[in-house]
Amino acid sequence: MILLLEAAAASSPDREAVVTSQGSSTYGELLEDARRVATALRRRGITSFAVVEPDAAWVLRLLAGAALAGAEPCQYQPDTDATEFADHASMLDHKFVVTRRDDLTGSFELIRPESLVAEEADDALRAGANTEQPQPLMIRTTGTTGLPKAARHDWRILGKTVANVRPMPEQRWLLAYGPQQFAGVQVLLHVAASQATLVAPFPRQPKDGLDALLTKGVTCVSATPTFWRFLLAEAKSRKATLPPLEQITLGGESSPGDLLEEIQTTFPTAKVSQVYASTEFGSITSVRDGKPGLAVDSLWSESNPTSNVRVTDGELCVRAGAGMLGYAGESPTVSSAAGPDDTENGEWRRTGDLVEIVGDRVMFRGRQSEVINVGGVKVHPLPVEDRITSLDSVALARVFGRPSKLTGAIVAAEIVPVGGVERADVESIRTQIKEAVADLPRAWQPRSVTFVDAIETKGGKTIRGMED
């Protein structure tokens, strides 16, 4: 991060680097602030700290400053629950927490971000970042399918994923992910590498993203499919005319075919990429052909030996390109996130993503942890959800497991009808859903369908799996 910031500031110090609801900063200003943060960290002897901060400009200053000082930051969602935060801070042994919140208490020192900026940067730090020195970063998983874990990364390794990115200063990227998420970090890196402008509203809900599209000159967006569904539904309900986009990147979840089509129709001039990445494995591969899933010929084979992706027993396995060093508390050489190793040379890791080869595509069927066991039949929620969301009357849907004393679980669905629950003909939608899933095995068909005005998400992702 600091190396990219140094390059961008050297090339165009006055270019707008980040726009937030609190103002904007140029690359030159950000670099200077990062150096002053690094100076303060060194002077106070801080080698690791937690960050609970909503403003992306502050996040950039703190992350880049930490990289320059060789300190390890660990970000949290800005509105994280105080009790939950105290538990995690204790588990990860955070001694310092940089935040403007006053309600966070625990065995740590609270530091306001502005007090972590020295009046002047040390001359030694103006000479540039030392690439021989570790530039650690801790990234917590979103915990969509369990308790969040903390993965240890190094900016120098993460930076390899943007080594081929060329300056595109006219681009304005929306920050739709939280910068505490791995995908958010990827956006920060990409924007800095392309010397573009980051447009970072807060809150980062789809409606805020839509506002930014309509008023902030956004040209590129990286977001989850769930975020896109919400944003497009919001745009429809507002009857908003969406501006053309140059680049759309989807990640964090499987992208259903109907959503890809809707995005292509709505933004006909945009290049659409789907990225496969995870907090643990890093950025693995991307798809640019506009179709759901991966191409079968992109999988590892003797004729495609450089591929980082293969399928074993219906599960996607990867070789980490710019993956983590390990989980917090583990030896850097151990990567238990990766799951059991089932290959001869030990470099392939299981991802927990279940896939099926259909024709020339590798189609995602959901996370292993999302599988619903209905009376012994394993049900993947994604294909069910895809059929429901492809209905014209459905704006959003979430398919999950609901406990049942009779069958262990039943498939349940929450539906956000187009136009809202009050205006919807719910019985007609029930019938349409029934018809849409009629050819699926009976255990896969939703037995509980409820109509809601909003679907809860976590880290921009739809929560599937079993309900408590």
Added chain:
Amino acid sequence: MGTDQEKARTVIGDFLQRIDKGADGWNDETALWGEGIGLDSLEAAELSAMLEDEFGSDPFSAGGDLPEKVGDVLAFYAIVST
């Protein structure tokens, strides 16, 4: 008959209509299984979920013997409401 039982009767009617099984022609003595309505486990789980959504509890999940007739389901709510 109490209000909850009337509501339960409506839920059962709606459920039978949804699964296309004997929406008419059932009464309190109609058996839920076999030669009666002929519910299978998935359909029973669906009815259980609908009743739970309406009342917060249901006779299929309450423990003890499963209801055998429509009247057993209605009776559960008579007990609950007293």
